Amino acid sequence: MARNVARNFSIKRLPGFATIAMLCFFVLYLPIATLVVYAFNAGTSIAIWEGLSLRWFASAWQNQQVIDASIRSLQIASVAAVIATACATLAALATTRTTPYRGLTFKYSMLNIPLLVPEIVTAVALLILFSRIKVWTGYSGLGYLIAAHSAFCVPFAYLPIRARLENMDLSLERAAADLYATPYKTFRYVTLPLLWPGILAGLMLAFVISLDDVVITEFVKSGGQDTLPTYMLGQLRRVVTPEMNAISTVFLMLSLAIVTVFFFISRNPQKDEP
Amino acid sequence: MHGIKKWFGNFQAVDDVSLEIRPNEFFTLLGPSGCGKTTLLRMIAGFEMPTEGSIRLDGTEIASLLPNQRPVNTVFQNYALFPHLTVAENIGFGLKMLGRPKAEIAATVAEMIKLVHLEGRGGDPVTQLSGGQQQRVALARALAPRPKVLLLDEPLSALDLKLRKSMQIELKRLQSETGITFVFVTHDQEEALTMSDRIAVMSHGKVRQVGEPWEIYDRPAERFVADFIGDTNFLDVDVVAIEGERARVRLASGAEIPATFPADIRPAGKVTIVIRPEHARAVSTGLSPATPQSVPLSGTVHDVVYLGTDTHFHVRLEDGTNFMVRQQNARSGPCGFAVGDPVGIELSDDVAQILRD
Numbered sequence: 001m002a003r004n005v006a007r008n009f010s011i012k013r014l015p016g017f018a019t020i021a022m023l024c025f026f027v028l029y030l031p032i033a034t035l036v037v038y039a040f041n042a043g044t045s046i047a048i049w050e051g052l053s054l055r056w057f058a059s060a061w062q063n064q065q066v067i068d069a070s071i072r073s074l075q076i077a078s079v080a081a082v083i084a085t086a087c088a089t090l091a092a093l094a095t096t097r098t099t100p101y102r103g104l105t106f107k108y109s110m111l112n113i114p115l116l117v118p119e120i121v122t123a124v125a126l127l128i129l130f131s132r133i134k135v136w137t138g139y140s141g142l143g144y145l146i147a148a149h150s151a152f153c154v155p156f157a158y159l160p161i162r163a164r165l166e167n168m169d170l171s172l173e174r175a176a177a178d179l180y181a182t183p184y185k186t187f188r189y190v191t192l193p194l195l196w197p198g199i200l201a202g203l204m205l206a207f208v209i210s211l212d213d214v215v216i217t218e219f220v221k222s223g224g225q226d227t228l229p230t231y232m233l234g235q236l237r238r239v240v241t242p243e244m245n246a247i248s249t250v251f252l253m254l255s256l257a258i259v260t261v262f263f264f265i266s267r268n269p270q271k272d273e274p
Numbered sequence: 275m276h277g278i279k280k281w282f283g284n285f286q287a288v289d290d291v292s293l294e295i296r297p298n299e300f301f302t303l304l305g306p307s308g309c310g311k312t313t314l315l316r317m318i319a320g321f322e323m324p325t326e327g328s329i330r331l332d333g334t335e336i337a338s339l340l341p342n343q344r345p346v347n348t349v350f351q352n353y354a355l356f357p358h359l360t361v362a363e364n365i366g367f368g369l370k371m372l373g374r375p376k377a378e379i380a381a382t383v384a385e386m387i388k389l390v391h392l393e394g395r396g397g398d399p400v401t402q403l404s405g406g407q408q409q410r411v412a413l414a415r416a417l418a419p420r421p422k423v424l425l426l427d428e429p430l431s432a433l434d435l436k437l438r439k440s441m442q443i444e445l446k447r448l449q450s451e452t453g454i455t456f457v458f459v460t461h462d463q464e465e466a467l468t469m470s471d472r473i474a475v476m477s478h479g480k481v482r483q484v485g486e487p488w489e490i491y492d493r494p495a496e497r498f499v500a501d502f503i504g505d506t507n508f509l510d511v512d513v514v515a516i517e518g519e520r521a522r523v524r525l526a527s528g529a530e531i532p533a534t535f536p537a538d539i540r541p542a543g544k545v546t547i548v549i550r551p552e553h554a555r556a557v558s559t560g561l562s563p564a565t566p567q568s569v570p571l572s573g574t575v576h577d578v579v580y581l582g583t584d585t586h587f588h589v590r591l592e593d594g595t596n597f598m599v600r601q602q603n604a605r606s607g608p609c610g611f612a613v614g615d616p617v618g619i620e621l622s623d624d625v626a627q628i629l630r631d
Binding site: 169176179180182189194 | 319320321340341342346347348350352354355356357358367368370371372415416419
């Protein structure tokens with residue numbers, strides 16, 4: 001039955017569907033492809049092709065500002081991803097492993113609303129808050145950026161973890177309890193191993209989101225705290241060379257690598273739910 | 275188990291249930307879905323707390339203990355095997371949580387694997403097993419810690435008919451080999467009759483009758499029990515006299531037959547009796563002059579259902595009630611009566627049971 005329906009109502013038969021789909025792919029990937037190609041340009045222009053070369057990758061590699069910004073980005077992203085994922089895991093457990101009560105939906109919304117609040121609003125709010133704290137404490141290190149990134153990454157990390165928990169059969173934890181596992185042991189030997197793919201997915205998502213952030217970072221950072229994206233933004237205002245393309249390309253590869261790893265982790269067919 | 279009551283909000287799932295389950299017994303909670311049998315089971319396991327009442331195990335009150343503090347294990351309806359562990363790790367989980375030494379766990383797991391005929395599969399992930407094999411892992415996992423009571427929550431309902439039949443025998447064997455008390459929940463009356471030492475029939479949160487399978491079947495105390503288990507004929511009769519443990523009842527035809535009755539009532543006046551279809555025989559009325567005493571009922575065949583091993587004759591009695599007769603097809607070939615034939619109905623001795631109102 002279902003197969004018949006699928007055949008009769010195949011979306012492929014809608015007129016113009018294939019054309020629009022192809023157009024969307026072009027709009028999405030043509031600029032990225034162009035960017036990657038011009039990263040290998042021998043000339044100094046990002047629009048005129050002058051032959052193949054790796055000089056811009058080498059120049060980026062030797063650019064101390066790029067290296068500093070990259071390291072800073074990675075530092076912030078790793079710490080923030082870990083903090084955000086830990087918080088998100090606890091939040092996901094608290095919102096799924098409980099009997100529903102009044103206010104649960106409210107808490108659930110509160111966790112997700114940061115995804116909808118315009119980033120610029122959060123950025124301005126944090127700028128004001130942090131400048132106060134800076135005056136009180138005198139501290140002006142990377143802590144502010146890490147705190148900000150941790151906060152806005154929580155809802156992103158929360159989504160895959162919650163999804164994983166909701167798909168997990170509650171009777172598994174009940175079975176563990178029935179087999180003499182204390183609540184801690186149930187978590188340690190049943191919930192956590194089964195939740196692991198969700199946690200890793202959350203971690204990677206948070207990492208990529210943090211790595212990628214411009215708006216909040218731009219507002220919160222102190223002088224000399226450029227991350228890779230804000231450094232690139234600053235450079236684009238002055239002179240544009242294929243060095244930017246080269247950096248972007250490396251950045252892109254890193255993200256792709258993470259997504260690939262994530263794909264293989266989340267696929268793992270043998271250890272999946274029956 | 276005494277005076278158990280369980281409320282979910284305004285809904286009373288279990289209403290004043292008191293049961294005594296004996297050691298080493300195969301005890302079945304039988305009833306339609308929503309009758310409270312699973313809730314009762316979950317209270318024994320510790321997943322629910324009774325709103326009122328006490329649950330004692332060997333004299334120790336366990337109603338307020340957490341599930342992991344009770345020497346009681348459960349076989350879940352969907353098995354609830356740990357998908358990230360192997361067969362052996364699943365079976366050994368309870369012992370590991372109890373902190374038993376590794377060597378002991380390995381020995382028990384090997385023994386359990388043998389007990390449920392899964393030799394050679396110990397290292398396999400449970401997700402690679404068939405439904406019947408998963409069922410056996412679930413059983414072995416629950417039996418491995420040697421619980422005092424094993425709870426089984428409709429564990430056979432996901433299996434196909436053939437597998438279910440063989441698992442019924444398997445379960446019975448495991449129970450007698452291990453000597454563990456089994457508390458089995460099912461809505462399948464045949465399953466209950468096949469396996470149980472005793473059965474408690476439940477409906478609407480109440481226990482309707484507790485007894486051995488034959489008592490439940492032949493001596494149902496209430497209309498619900500009689501109706502829920504097997505096919506039944508209900509007849510309205512008058513009580514004439516009480517003679518010891520039997521009552522004399524007068525049928526609509528005027529014939530008088532003895533009838534048993536539940537110990538807690540003194541039947542009088544108009545009552546309903548049940549007679550199982552296989553306890554009656556259809557006989558031809560033409561041959562000999564039928565006396566009401568030898569052929570207490572008579573009527574006309576209005577339906578014949580041939581089932582291979584048996585034939586069911588649906589007879590409309592003279593007063594209009596329907597009466598079903600189940601006759602074994604002892605000979606080959608067409609036998610018995612056709613629709614429209616007048617028939618008499620003979621009854622075996624002592625087959626009528628008076629119902630509580």
